Amino acid sequence: MCCVMPLYHAFGHIDFSILGIAEGITTVYLQPGNAPAHTLACIDKYRCTAIQGTPTVYYDLMHNPEMSKRCGTSLCEGLIGATTLQPPALENIVSRLGIRQLVTAYGLTETAGPVAFGLHHEAGYRPMPHTELRVRNHEVQVRGPTVFAGYWDHDDTGLLPDGWLPSG
Numbered sequence: 001m002c003c004v005m006p007l008y009h010a011f012g013h014i015d016f017s018i019l020g021i022a023e024g025i026t027t028v029y030l031q032p033g034n035a036p037a038h039t040l041a042c043i044d045k046y047r048c049t050a051i052q053g054t055p056t057v058y059y060d061l062m063h064n065p066e067m068s069k070r071c072g073t074s075l076c077e078g079l080i081g082a083t084t085l086q087p088p089a090l091e092n093i094v095s096r097l098g099i100r101q102l103v104t105a106y107g108l109t110e111t112a113g114p115v116a117f118g119l120h121h122e123a124g125y126r127p128m129p130h131t132e133l134r135v136r137n138h139e140v141q142v143r144g145p146t147v148f149a150g151y152w153d154h155d156d157t158g159l160l161p162d163g164w165l166p167s168g
Contacts, residue, residue, distance in 0.1 A: 002048035006032040014113035036064035052079035081105035
């Protein structure tokens with residue numbers, strides 16, 4: 001796996017670091033802010049089969065001049081999150097980077113990362129095990145074991161009385 005997100009961000013720490021440890025997957029950690037050409041070189045050098053990032057990470061890789069020089073085709077999977085993308089943009093990432101499966105993630109810092117996943121070629125998301133999602137008053141609400149207990153040193157936990165977290 002190629003981890004391009006900083007470890008102080010839930011996307012880098014939870015989604016890739018802990019996953020790599022739990023599954024025994026070799027993970028290549030890149031310094032946040034590395035040039036896309038360096039990321040592409042590391043993907044080839046270490047034969048990374050998975051990558052994760054925000055749409056900006058993928059955009060920067062796809063539009064880097066070094067992309068056309070890539071000889072490796074090791075990438076099989078990608079994880080993308082932090083904002084929504086329309087299906088044509090997701091398909092463009094898949095075709096340009098040669099990724100066979102691109103997983104879209106929805107999550108919040110207050111849920112220790114992802115609460116739902118979807119595949120680039122499917123509509124909608126599936127909640128993580130033991131996680132509930134609902135929409136109330138045009139707002140996504142989450143309840144489950146990864147939802148935080150409240151903000152540090154703050155009387156208002158941010159949770160509704162029945163344990164649901166409004167996403168805001």
